[in-house]
Amino acid sequence: MSPLTYLAIYFICWWVVLFPVLSLGSHSHSEAGLDLKDGGDPGAPVLPNLKRKFITTTWVALILFAVIVGILLSGVADGLLTPIR
Helix, strand or coil: CCHHHHHHHHHHHHHHHHHHHHCCCCCEHHHHCCCCCCCCCCCCECCCCHHHHHHHHHHHHHHHHHHHHHHHHHCCCHHHHCCCC
C-alpha cells in the first residue's frame, strides 16, 4: 500500500474516534445549573477542552490505526477481501 493509503486510513480512524471523545467529560450549561442571559444554547458545553480532546483523539486513533494496519499486513484479512464465487 502507498503512504497515501496509510494516511487515508489514519484520517478516517481519527474522525471516527473524534465523535465519541467529544462527549467525554462535557457538561452543558443546563447540567451545571448556569443561567444564560445572552440567549446562548443551554446544551453548549461549559468547558469544551478541545485541545485535550484532540490530543486524546490523536493517540487513540494511532492505536486503532496500528491495529488495523497490523491486521492488514499480517494477512489475516486476505480471506475477507477475496470475492465470493
